[in-house]
Amino acid sequence: MKIAVYPGSFDPLTNGHLDIITRSSKLFDKVLVTVLTNSTKQPLFSVEERLDLIRRTTKHLKNVEVESFSGLLVNFAKEKNCNVLIKGLRVVSDFEYEFQMALANKSQMPELETLFLPSAQEYMFLSSSIVKELARYHGDLTGLVPPEIEQDIRNKF
Numbered sequence: 001m002k003i004a005v006y007p008g009s010f011d012p013l014t015n016g017h018l019d020i021i022t023r024s025s026k027l028f029d030k031v032l033v034t035v036l037t038n039s040t041k042q043p044l045f046s047v048e049e050r051l052d053l054i055r056r057t058t059k060h061l062k063n064v065e066v067e068s069f070s071g072l073l074v075n076f077a078k079e080k081n082c083n084v085l086i087k088g089l090r091v092v093s094d095f096e097y098e099f100q101m102a103l104a105n106k107s108q109m110p111e112l113e114t115l116f117l118p119s120a121q122e123y124m125f126l127s128s129s130i131v132k133e134l135a136r137y138h139g140d141l142t143g144l145v146p147p148e149i150e151q152d153i154r155n156k157f
Ligand code: PNS
Pocket: 007, 008, 009, 010, 036, 037, 038, 039, 041, 071, 072, 073, 074, 101, 104, 105
């Protein structure tokens, strides 16, 4: 069985994330969407809230599971016997950071491969930070986040 881990902070999930999850679910037998802590960011949503938002929006994808993990991503991958990480790439600025992460993760687990999926063109500018900024000032979130979680995001502000 081919398993892939799609890690992130998902604070909150966006349509860009959902697009990567959907495409990955067609490439692998199982995709584990994993909520992890990014030590450089102060999250708006609790881990439990993020899990709930992701579960509600991916429940139609039968080979997608959603979990959280605290600690190093490679330890989660080892625990799950998985050696493929999926990362979405938007712009050139993502590449530098993600390349560094891929090599750092590989230094801890040499058999681990990071697969980069290019973002869909319509989501190239999209990030959880942009969504939070728009929501904070009552901007239009149509097409940027799954409709079933839009109100949860608005309720935070
Ligand atoms: O969505 P993000 O914020 O870009 O996701 C980054 C994340 C959470 C995947 C990354 O920070 C991470 O893997 N955190 C867990 C700790 C870890 O393993 N760091 C990488 C090795 S230094």
